[in-house]
Amino acid sequence: MAGAYLPIILLLAIAVCFGLGSLVFSSLIGQKKLSAVKLQPYECGCEPVGSAQERFSIKFYLIAMLFILFDIECVFLYPWAVLFKRLGVFGIMEMGAFMLILFVGYIYIWKKGALEWE
Amino acid sequence: MVSLNFYLVLSAILFAIGTIGVLTRRNAIVIFMCVELMLNAVNLTFIAFSKYLGNLDGQIFVFFVMTVAAAEAAVGLALMIAYFKNRESIDVEDMNLMKW
């Protein structure tokens, strides 16, 4: 029973040792020449712009909410797609009804102006 | 092989963490995240039982739980935004307009 976990435990141990080890050794061995540029937060090599704790527009929440709703519906598309051929016409009709309902929601948010940024 | 019991214990622990989180946290969004943790603990239970029993019902149930959780998340976020606009806070300690 416990044997089944051995590889995972071993992997965890190695990962922890490697992570800690590289931090400890680099702080022990490495030279410390700090400069203003070096202490800047790393942002893909670009100049950091603005503070990280800036407030951002509430519109992002709206987009995120709508995204979640339409995104999660894909959950039902996967099993349907796998069995698409075997479900036949019935499957297409059922998915059509499902999509139609989603489409009603889509038209609603569109007309409501939720998709416009300004 | 990992037996069914391990999954059940794990999901029970996750469910308990979620419950404790709901009861002790003060930020509405964090509370909702704890609720989501509870729901996912339940999903794990369903999946584990489904695999153990060789019965797909549990997995179908999980699909629906996920969808419902997403709908709840959207509605919850919308309510929190509406509340925040009027109150400038989503701390549940501040939700005290109505008291007996």
Next chain:
Amino acid sequence: MDTIAIPAINLAVIAPEVVLSVVAMALLLINVFVKSEQKGYLGYLSIAGILGTLLMLIPAWGSSVEGFSGTIIQDNFAIFFKVIFLISAAMSILITDKYLEREGCNQGEIYPLILFATVGMMLMASGTDLMTIFLGLEVLSVSLYVLAGFNRNNIKSNEAGLKYFLLGAFSTGFLLYGMALTYGATGTTKIAKIASYIAMNGVSSSNLMLVAGMILMSTGFAFKVAAAPFHMWTPDVYEGAPTPMTAFMSVGPKAAGFAAFARVLLVALPALKPEWSSLLWVLAVLTMTVGNITALYQQNIKRMLAYSSIAHAGYILVGFTAGNAVGTAGILFYMLSYAFMNIGAFAIIILVGKKGEENSNVSDYAGFGYRHPVLGIAFCIFLFSLAGIPPAAGFIGKFYLFSGAIQAGYIWLAVIGVLNSAASVYYYLRVMVFMYFKEPTEDFEWVKLTPAFVLCLLIAVIGVLVPGVLPGLFLELAQKAVLM
């Protein structure tokens, strides 16, 4: 690749739900394509949709049809409850329009949301699979969270919506965990199969997983029907929500919760009856007592009715604890009459309110009975019925609930129920004392009836008095609708 055999799908079973959802979606679209001045029609359209659904339901009475491989059923029990939901939705819509106009949050979305909530309740009442019940519950709850917070510029409404959402989602977690454990213990989510599995394999109270599942599901349902000690959200949500929505959610969702609760316990888990009836016994006593005692201290009439609705959940739990035919028929009858009396009472509360000032303190009703004699009498009828004083329907309902308990041998439970009912008379009478025996401080000149309000109040008065005076027909219907 061979095609999959499509299981028998009986669309006739869900035809009422389909019609109502299509109407709701159509309203949603009409709402965005029509100018805001014309939105008054949406309410009438939704009522037309509800009436159409009712007309589809009534011919189905007396038959029991299953569909979707046994995940949904349309039997008398479901139909009886669906009629309650549709009536309460229609009555709430009648009193919504004027309220929204007054509060300046007149948005057409409220009608589709009410209809979606109703569809959810209907699914709960006819679901015979834990999955269908869960989905119905969530369709209902998600719509209700929005409805509670619908007046989005009002901070109290925001707070009500958010509180309801957080606690509702929390309770959903418990309900689901209970469903998961029940599934694990029996290997199925279908209610009839759960029962047959338990009967065949002799699973009983010794199976801890099943018992835990039953307890967790009961917790979830107790949250939804606002039974103590899971009632804490009720007064806040009822006070903060827009008043027509308070009326709606104090009736429909409570009935839906009891419908699903009854189906799960009575049909799926009759083997655990000793366990769940002792659990419900405690819940019933706590709910009645906490609801009534706290209601005694309330100054705000919306809060008072919230605690009174908790107490009423307790009375219904008394009939539920009994678990016999009389008790169950009592539940059905009581839910029906409760819909009329409670929505009627809330309609009066809306009339007494002004914009931004709900006038919901009991003292605001001083002299109301003299200034508006007809409305005063109507309010008295609703309050008498809530208190369970004959000849109102509330009395007959309580009588049946308690006699069900006595038949099942729960004498003490019935005694506690009667004592509670007697205590409750105090706070209902207190409102009447203010209405008739206190000097009026205001003229109530702003109280204006609209035709929709008159219709709603008329239906409510008839719905309270007719079953109260002539209970025979309604009791017969309720007895035909019980689950056993």
